[in-house]
Amino acid sequence: MDLITPEVGLIFWQTIVFLILMIILAKFAWKPILGAVRTREDSINQALDSAEDARKEMQNLKADNEKALQEARAERDEILKEARELKQKMIAEAEGEAQQKADVIVSKAKESIEREKRAAMADIKNQVATLSVEIAEKVIGKELSTEEKQHQMIDKMLKEATLN
Template identity: 70%
Template sequence: MDLITPEVGLFFWQTVVFLVLIFIMAKFAWKPILGAVKEREDSINNALASAEEARKEMQNLQADNEKLLQEARVERDAILKEAREIKEKVINDAATEAQLKANKIVAQAQVTIENEKNAAMAEIKNQVATLSLQIAEKVVREELSSKEKQHKLVETMLEDVTLN
């Protein structure tokens, strides 16, 4: 018997054994293997579906985050604008109040200066009047120091009275 030439009997028995082996495999091993493959396929499909859902959810979250970020920017800009307006109003109010106070102080100073001026003028008038009286008194004493000067003064005054 030659190993290279196949015999019909050997070929028959190998075919029978092969068919029995396929039958046993189909009966006992094929279903569990196909079940495991099917289960693995379902598991992979579920994982892919979950990944897709997670990706979509991540996109939604990113969109929501972007929207919230945009809203926060708008709100921040509004708050900054309001703060600038308040700052300008406070500065303007302070400047106006300072100007009013300055005007009031100037007006009070002018009144005080006018009062001081009037008081000084009155004092000067009093001093001039006092000096004038003192000078007149000295002049009158000098003129009335003798009888002859007294008569002359009386006559001059009488002439003035009669003329008016």
């Protein structure tokens, strides 16, 4: 028997065995194998769809996050702007109050100075009057030291009094 040249009978039986094997495989093995391949293909397609959905969801979330971030920045800027305006307003009010208080203090100081000035002037007048009286007493005491000088002074005053 020569293995290189097959005989017709051998080819016939190999074909029949092959066909029987194909029928058995088709009936018992191909359906489960193809079913498993289809199931695997479906699961892969579902995984791809899920991945695509997840990618889209991530893009949406990223867009939402970006939008929220922009809104937060805008809100932060608005809050900072309001804080600056409030600060400026408070500074202006404080300056106004300080100016009013300074004006009141200056006014009170001027009034106090004026009172002190009047009091000093009155004190000076009193001292001048006291000194004048003391000087006049001394001068009159010397001028009227004799009785004759006293009579002359009385006569002089009477003449001046009648003239007015």
